[in-house]
Amino acid sequence: MFKKILIANRGEIACRVAATARRMGVKTVAVYSDADASAKHVQACDEAVHVGGSAPKDSYLQWQRILDAAKATGAEAVHPGYGFLSENEAFANACAEAGLVFIGPPASAILAMGLKAESKQLMEKAGVPLVPGYHGSNQDPALLQAEADRIGYPVLIKASAGGGGKGMRAVDKSQDFMAALESCKREAINSFGSDAVLIEKYVQRPRHIEIQVFGDTQGNCVYLFERDCSVQRRHQKVLEEAPAPGMTPELRQQMGLAAVAAAKAVNYVGAGTVEFIVEQAAYDQPDSMRFYFMEMNTRLQVEHPVTEAITGLDLVEWQLRVACGEPLPLAQEDIRMQGHAIEARICAENPDNNFLPATGTLAVYRKPQAVSFERADPSDASVAVRFDDGVREGDTISPFYDSMVAKLIVHGDTREQALARLDTALAQTQIVGLNTNVQFLRHVVRSDSFATAKLDTALIQREEAVLFNQDPVGVQATAAAVIAHTLAAEQTLAGEDPFSARDGFQSHGTTQRHFTLVQDEQRVQAVLTYGREGLALGVGAGETLPLQFSMQADGLLVQHAERLLSTVHWQGEVAHVFTPRGAARMSLQDPLAHAGEVAEEGGRLTAPMPGKVVSFAVKVGDKVKAGQPLAVMEAMKMEHTLAAPHDGEVLELLYAPGDQLAEGAELLKLSS
Known part of the structure; x- marks a missing residue:
């Protein structure tokens, strides 16, 4: 086994690789950019080397600096993680030339599968089913348009060297093709250095199902079952689960064997994922499912933890062992599947504004009750909730890198149990300081389509009425929580001095206190009445009802129109309210502070x-x-x-x- 490896990546995946290496007694070297000088992954490793500026092109893509760092620190191998240099055949070759082991497939396999068009031709020879399309080298726009017209709309334009949903556009009609092609090519050359594309038939009611494969240097190759990654936005995955709902044993074996054939066609070594697009005549007819090869990702995937959860295997450990020349730890017949696992990607973005990426500081970062790689080995199938991240409270999410903040993985005996655990864990996740998709994920998990496994890549569009611009808490309950927390804080400040308490006590009659609240740019007036019988609160045009609250171990229990446990984090005058039912924001404002405001000028x-x-x-x-x-x-x-x-x-x-x-x-x- 290696004595020391360098991890050529950052964030969550660097922390995850470092944890397995530590468990195996392997020393680790981190690399970091200017923006990541104090990042979590730097502290997770035994050594760290600065490799350049904040932008990836100035640091994490500067592979000569990374190789120099590996040699200077005595590392024997380089683990590329995912993204950045993980699928760069030139980097894999450079590692070999420098006397370093690249913990991944041979450069020839990366090259063969990295070029989408050529890989389709390779798969056709290997007998792997393909989606109808154009995978040729002629990139004349007029020819590409003609091919799209021949295939029939809708079609999908895909960057030939692409991945991760980048350089991809769906086109519904011929007159939109050229504009989509230009945009796709521009994004492709910025992301991958090549603007070559391929055209494919856009499969109707498609599911995205991928097979985890593993090969060793002795020529052995196995599949570790499948993952369903159909829930996507902008062609990027949101939720992933294993096994795929509705999968029959026969179809699982067919897809597994096809994936192994694909891997063997390029003499694959290490962890890889063969992705298939699956067409289904109806959601409840598994026998109608037909699968087609889409692409192969020649690296460890973001969603590998769900495979670890159902198999009880540590895939990074397998990567290290195979890279050392050891045979695969298990034969195909020895690999078992247990229970159901789901992963949710927690991202810094605003789902209600077309998933616009967000930046900012993690002012509050409260995780669910979960196991992480820092404390235990979550490949243990008994782990119910796992949380993988590469950030801490107070860290900044910058515009330089991917928007993913963390991954939440749950495991249960059944899909229903896993769903319940996922919803509970998401409810316990509290992030303040920037927009995230946590509440959106809860809406997806609770939607009819996801709950009943009516899965396809259009699920988000189909369920948009219940996924976007939702207020699961409600104005009344949110206002009651904000005001109750305000009163509780005032009582805490008053301490034992009764003359400092702002509880409205008087010897006779009643008194009132007025609050101006704002939620989603809508102002709401609330009136709190102090009387002999206690507190009463009226919100907007709603009925005035008694208000009671008491501090519990896990939050403030507020009784108004209903009983609701809540936690409130303040940012200035904005209250971030978290409840088991959902989260909301509401500001408590002084009306005079906004006097004289004028509308922003047009134009x-x-x-x-x-x-x-x-x-x-x-x-x-x-x-x-x-x-x-x-x-x-x-x-x-x-x-x-x-x-x-x-x-x-x-x-x-x-x-x-x-x-x-x-x-x-x-x-x-x-x-x-």
């Missing part, structure tokens, strides 16, 4: 997040219509199109393509 278009200007679709003097695309920004590895808020004329462009912008920066002036 402004500002950056909704920190990022880089990719291009402008207009020039000074152009007349535009509301909703017309004006500019494209890039942040957190994704492109975002900014549209005109109203009709008008472009008066001035304030930035140029390539410029970096802060959140709220004005991009252009538009006449009103």
